[in-house]
Amino acid sequence: MRSKEAAGSGTVILDGQEIPYAVVYSSRRKSWAIEVKPNATVIVHMPQQIPSEKVKKLVDAKADWIFTQVQKYTARTTISRGYTNGETLPFFGTEYPVIRKSGNSTRAEFTNGQFIITVPDTFTEGEQTKLARVMMIMLYRRIGTAPLEEIISRYAPLAGVAPPKLRIQQQEWKWGCCTPKNGIIINASVFFGPKIVIEYIVVHELSHLRFRHHQKTFWAEVGRLMPNYCDAEAILKTDGWKFVF
Numbered sequence: 001m002r003s004k005e006a007a008g009s010g011t012v013i014l015d016g017q018e019i020p021y022a023v024v025y026s027s028r029r030k031s032w033a034i035e036v037k038p039n040a041t042v043i044v045h046m047p048q049q050i051p052s053e054k055v056k057k058l059v060d061a062k063a064d065w066i067f068t069q070v071q072k073y074t075a076r077t078t079i080s081r082g083y084t085n086g087e088t089l090p091f092f093g094t095e096y097p098v099i100r101k102s103g104n105s106t107r108a109e110f111t112n113g114q115f116i117i118t119v120p121d122t123f124t125e126g127e128q129t130k131l132a133r134v135m136m137i138m139l140y141r142r143i144g145t146a147p148l149e150e151i152i153s154r155y156a157p158l159a160g161v162a163p164p165k166l167r168i169q170q171q172e173w174k175w176g177c178c179t180p181k182n183g184i185i186i187n188a189s190v191f192f193g194p195k196i197v198i199e200y201i202v203v204h205e206l207s208h209l210r211f212r213h214h215q216k217t218f219w220a221e222v223g224r225l226m227p228n229y230c231d232a233e234a235i236l237k238t239d240g241w242k243f244v245f
């Protein structure tokens, strides 16, 4: 844990629009910084207790930049999929067409390079889309298991760990995590990313089985296993927001 003290908040106003921010003090910091999270929350990091008026002055001077960032992330979070005809969905780096049928059953399958989703015709359009999304998450978890297991069996011996129990889940903000029992959980959304990203997330979690932190030794291990992991991180940073169901 970092020595952080959460204290204070404020609002920055530009063109009549208000954006709230939180102020966080950390004795470990040498300089101040503003961070805009992918969910568009604004955090002001401060090295020590500074009067709130002074913080406000610093933040106000950066108002333009904050607004640009917040707008970027707000626009980003509005990706919406219809899971219907005419759309394609990425899986492991390739886009595949979606075929939606209505019938008296509920089913999703991946056949001949197509995602075929069947939903009850008694449902409304909105209900069908919601159900199709849930079915697709389940399908991704199912067809994604074998390729993830393949990556695990390739890297676990190199990482010097026993192949962990794999669980694939749909999560909001985490790409992956470890369980207390040395298992790993991978976010089903990673299948929207290219191969290098999927491989990196598995390698990242495998490395955590020995190094349960983000210190230098951890990153050295990730770099040893996957020398080009920075390319994957860069893709996650610029395109990760698109990897959503």
Ligand SMILES: [Zn+2]
Binding pocket: 204, 208, 213, 214
């Ligand atoms: Zn991590």
